[in-house]
Amino acid sequence: MRGTGVIRDMPEVTESEALTTLHRVFGYEAFRGEQEAIVDHVVAGGDAVVLMPTGGGKSLCYQIPSLVRPGTGIVVSPLIALMQDQVDALRALGVRAGFMNSTQDFDERRTVEAAFLAGELDLLYLAPERLRLDSTLDLLSRGKIALFAIDEAHCVSQWGHDFRPDYLTLSVLGERWPDVPRLALTATATHATHEEITHRLNMPAARHFVASFDRPNIQYRIVPKDDAKKQLLSFLRQEHEGDAGIVYCLSRKSVERTAEFLTRNGIEAVPYHAGLDAGMRARHQSRFLREEGLVVVATIAFGMGIDKPDVRFVAHVDLPKSIEGYYQETGRAGRDGLPSNAWMAYGLGDVVQQRKMIQSGDGDETFRRRASAHLDAMLALCETARCRRGQLLAYFGQAPDPAGCGNCDTCLTPPETWDGTVAAQKVLSTVVRLQRERGQKFGAAQIVDILLGRRTGKVIQFDHDQLSVFGIGEELAESEWRGVVRQLLAQGLLAVEGEFGTLALTEASGAVLRREREVPLRKEPKRPSTAGAASTASGRGKRRSKSAAAELPEELLPAFEALRAWRAEQAREQGVPPYVIFHDATLRDIVTTAPASVAELGTVGGVGEKKLARYGEGVLAVLSSLDGSGAAGSAPERDGHPVSGGAPDGDWPDTEPEPDDWI
Ligand code: ADP
Ligand code: ZN
Numbered sequence: 001m002r003g004t005g006v007i008r009d010m011p012e013v014t015e016s017e018a019l020t021t022l023h024r025v026f027g028y029e030a031f032r033g034e035q036e037a038i039v040d041h042v043v044a045g046g047d048a049v050v051l052m053p054t055g056g057g058k059s060l061c062y063q064i065p066s067l068v069r070p071g072t073g074i075v076v077s078p079l080i081a082l083m084q085d086q087v088d089a090l091r092a093l094g095v096r097a098g099f100m101n102s103t104q105d106f107d108e109r110r111t112v113e114a115a116f117l118a119g120e121l122d123l124l125y126l127a128p129e130r131l132r133l134d135s136t137l138d139l140l141s142r143g144k145i146a147l148f149a150i151d152e153a154h155c156v157s158q159w160g161h162d163f164r165p166d167y168l169t170l171s172v173l174g175e176r177w178p179d180v181p182r183l184a185l186t187a188t189a190t191h192a193t194h195e196e197i198t199h200r201l202n203m204p205a206a207r208h209f210v211a212s213f214d215r216p217n218i219q220y221r222i223v224p225k226d227d228a229k230k231q232l233l234s235f236l237r238q239e240h241e242g243d244a245g246i247v248y249c250l251s252r253k254s255v256e257r258t259a260e261f262l263t264r265n266g267i268e269a270v271p272y273h274a275g276l277d278a279g280m281r282a283r284h285q286s287r288f289l290r291e292e293g294l295v296v297v298a299t300i301a302f303g304m305g306i307d308k309p310d311v312r313f314v315a316h317v318d319l320p321k322s323i324e325g326y327y328q329e330t331g332r333a334g335r336d337g338l339p340s341n342a343w344m345a346y347g348l349g350d351v352v353q354q355r356k357m358i359q360s361g362d363g364d365e366t367f368r369r370r371a372s373a374h375l376d377a378m379l380a381l382c383e384t385a386r387c388r389r390g391q392l393l394a395y396f397g398q399a400p401d402p403a404g405c406g407n408c409d410t411c412l413t414p415p416e417t418w419d420g421t422v423a424a425q426k427v428l429s430t431v432v433r434l435q436r437e438r439g440q441k442f443g444a445a446q447i448v449d450i451l452l453g454r455r456t457g458k459v460i461q462f463d464h465d466q467l468s469v470f471g472i473g474e475e476l477a478e479s480e481w482r483g484v485v486r487q488l489l490a491q492g493l494l495a496v497e498g499e500f501g502t503l504a505l506t507e508a509s510g511a512v513l514r515r516e517r518e519v520p521l522r523k524e525p526k527r528p529s530t531a532g533a534a535s536t537a538s539g540r541g542k543r544r545s546k547s548a549a550a551e552l553p554e555e556l557l558p559a560f561e562a563l564r565a566w567r568a569e570q571a572r573e574q575g576v577p578p579y580v581i582f583h584d585a586t587l588r589d590i591v592t593t594a595p596a597s598v599a600e601l602g603t604v605g606g607v608g609e610k611k612l613a614r615y616g617e618g619v620l621a622v623l624s625s626l627d628g629s630g631a632a633g634s635a636p637e638r639d640g641h642p643v644s645g646g647a648p649d650g651d652w653p654d655t656e657p658e659p660d661d662w663i
Contacts, residue, residue: 018043021067022060025093027608032057034209038183039064042147047174047182047206049153049198053213054187054331059307062149062183063123067095071144072121076128077151078164079305081282083125085289086307089580090123094610099125100136116143128155128166137176145180148173150201152304153184157196162188162304171202182206187331188324191397213327213396217334218342220388221409222381224483224524225347228317229261235315235343236267242293243312248329250318252299258317259297272298289577292568303329308577309336310584315343319350322374323381323395336585339551346382348444348486355489355496379490385415385522420521423476423484424493424512426451430469431494431503432513437467441502448473448481483524493519552588559591559626566622570615581615582606590619 018039022028031039034050035057041048042065052058066073077083083099090097098112098121115121116139130136156167174182184197184206198206223231232247247262249255252273262269268291270284288296289308296302300320314333320326326344334340358371381391388408390400404411430447434440440462449456450464453471464470473481485503488494493512495504511517552560564578564587571578582590586606595601598616602609607616 017068018064021064024609025067025095026060027602027604027606027611029605031060034211035060038209039068041207041209042181042183043068045179045181047203048184049194049203049206049208050183050185050211051194051209051213052185052187052211053215054328055215055309055335055337056187056211058151058185058187061185062147063090063095065181066123066146066149069146071119071146072116073123073146073149074140075123075125075149075151076131076170077125077305078128078155078162078167079152080127081285082305082307083127085577085580086125087123088576092576092580092611093608095122096120097123097125100130101125101127113139119144128164128170131172132166132169137172141176145177148177148180148182150182150184152186153197153201154186154188154193156200157188157193168200171200174202187328190324190395193324213393213398214389215331215334216405216407217337218330218340219407219409220330220342220392222344222346222388223409224479225317225345225350226479228345228347229258231345232258232315232317233262233265233267235341236262236295236313239341240313244288244291244293244308245295245311245313245315246303246329246332247295247297247315247317248320249297249299254318255297255299259295262295262297267295268293269295269297272296272302274299274301290571292564292578300325300329303332306332307335308332309579310338311335311340312338313341313343315341315345317345319344319346319354319382320378321354321371323377323392324374326378326381327392327396336583338585338588344382348482348489351379351486351489352444352496352501356499356501359497360499376490376492383487383490383522385410385417387411416523417520418523420484420487420519421512421515421517423473423481423521424488424519425515426469426473427481427484427488427494428505428509428513430467431505433467433469434464435504438462441497441504443501444482444485444503447485447503448478451476451481452478480524484521487521488519491519552591556591559594559623560587562622562626563587563590563619566618570618582611590623594623595620 018036019031022031033056034052038048038050038061042062048061050058050061052061062073062075077086080099080101080103083101084103087097087099096115098115100109100112104112112121112124116124126136150167150170150173152162153167155162155164156170157163173180182201182203184201184203186193186197194208194210198204198208225231236243236245247258247269249258252275255271255273259269259271270287272281272284276284284296285302285306288294289306292310311333314330316326316329320329330342333342354375355372358368358375361368361371363371377395381388381395384391387400387404388410389405390402393400406412427447430450431441434442434447446458446464449459450467450470451473453465453474455465459465459470476484485494489496491508492506493509495506496502497504508517512519563582564584567578567581567587570581574581583606586604589604589606590601593600593604595604598612598620601607601616601619602612
């Protein structure tokens with residue numbers, strides 16, 4: 001997979017210049033993983049295709065070569081809404097950065113152009129559509145370019161979930177500037193996408209760097225859906241009080257309802273989806289970046305390029321459509337390396353709905369087949385009794401630890417399995433009898449009512465109490481039967497048909513009915529462990545992030561909170577997100593090191609030259625004001641909202657999702 005890597009225009013820079021820049025500008029001790037090899041390769045003029053998970057540290061791979069090589073690093077990035085923040089964060093480090101996009105007026109753009117031409121920019125961020133303009137290409141050819149970095153490079157993939165036609169024109173860069181090194185970077189790692197990036201960006205000679213896709217600080221958990229909103233509320237209350245996080249929903253309506261439900265229950269949450277006007281989206285995104293503990297409830301429209309380091313959880317209340325999407329979304333948690341959660345509630349309704357959507361969608365046969373394959377892989381992850389992380393890594397072609405990861409739900413609490421062969425036969429026979437004896441097809445709810453022997457209106461209307469299978473399943477509870485149906489669907493032993501989501505047999509069902517095949521199933525918990533939100537309503541009040549402070553000894557908490565309060569003040573004054581001042585991880589390191597001088601503070605990870613000069617005295621003043629007194633920084637109080645039980649709406653998604661292109 002590794003190309004030879006064409007080396008051009010080898011300047012006399014040494015490895016240590018890159019390392020010095022890492023220390024001096026970014027305040028980091030050492031490169032991580034493949035970073036050093038990538039930086040060296042690009043500094044020396046080589047092209048690179050970089051596959052690294054979200055939070056893996058892709059930015060440094062082009063930022064450092066841009067600082068070390070002569071000229072300006074041109075960064076192509078699809079999200080103009082985030083460029084200002086990216087540039088602010090770099091300027092806070094003393095890096096000369098600028099951006100050009102449609103949000104600027106003429107004068108602002110002229111200033112940036114002039115700075116670029118005068119060689120006064122280290123980095124220049126551009127949206128891909130800019131590179132279609134002759135004026136932009138002319139401008140670039142009049143200045144000195146250090147490198148081209150093509151971020152979110154999977155946007156070039158027509159089969160991917162984030163296709164952007166403008167990315168296809170980026171192949172022109174190599175033709176027009178054959179001597180300038182190019183880096184394509186992405187967190188989407190399947191083999192097909194990887195190939196497509198290399199091919200479409202026309203980078204046959206690039207060297208390929210594939211980092212480990214593991215994100216060990218993220219804990220993966222998938223729970224059976226019972227009442228998704230309540231389960232979510234109890235997860236947030238028990239584990240993420242005061243934390244920033246993202247909740248993903250499939251439809252716009254469920255985004256709005258969920259945000260409203262959380263707010264009503266005392267958790268500050270804002271909605272985000274493509275149906276909201278641009279101003280509101282921008283406001284909500286900006287609040288998420290700037291405030292410390294805000295929850296964003298969103299469709300997949302939200303998140304790409306959001307490099308907020310302290311997102312402590314990503315929750316899915318609906319099943320994502322593919323593992324690629326799921327992994328990218330969950331990867332937005334814990335970029336700072338601190339413990340974080342990827343939590344999902346998933347139920348029978350999700351499977352039925354997604355199968356239905358694939359069948360009734362307008363895609364052609366190839367599209368349907370692809371969508372089904374994506375869904376099958378996602379379902380296999382949800383139903384596995386083995387390590388979730390192992391399954392994810394294997395999906396991306398990486399060898400998992402055979403002993404398990406120790407940090408996912410199946411490793412922490414291995415699920416019990418049971419022999420579901422008889423139960424499966426009961427479900428399948430009911431479907432068969434309805435069809436053979438009555439010529440009818442029904443959805444899961446009716447099948448379960450028949451098995452449980454319930455004389456509901458619909459059962460009586462269709463005389464289903466006369467079927468020989470009526471009441472043969474009283475040994476299991478309703479939630480367990482739904483679990484059986486869900487797992488049969490996931491295993492391909494049942495199929496969903498038509499707009500009503502009726503159940504039908506598959507080719508594989510026969511073997512089960514003939515007793516030629518066993519059906520092992522995961523045991524359904526009667527009461528999902530995180531349900532019962534009302535019982536955990538106590539203990540709210542102080543709005544302190546539990547997990548940001550996690551693992552700090554009790555006596556260091558006052559100092560940590562005081563530094564956070566100081567940071568919030570600085571951020572407010574400058575109008576930037578708090579993490580632009582210092583990351584949580586840096587604050588934690590400061591309180592554990594307890595530096596007594598500016599020089600000592602400079603040794604803490606994340607404290608570079610510029611920040612040391614700017615904030616050094618301030619940080620030491622905060623620390624010394626606490627000495628001995630143990631006084632905690634005052635964290636703002638959160639209003640106590642009454643707990644009101646939202647109407648439970650079961651696990652059936654309440655609305656059809658609408659197409660929601662990300663913005
Ligand atoms: P990506 O773009 O791959 O999602 P980022 O470039 O945003 O990831 O980096 C993720 C986080 O890791 C950032 O907070 C960054 O500051 C931090 N980071 C990256 N490289 C290093 C390093 N060598 N040492 C310490 N922290 C690092
Ligand atoms: Zn595991």
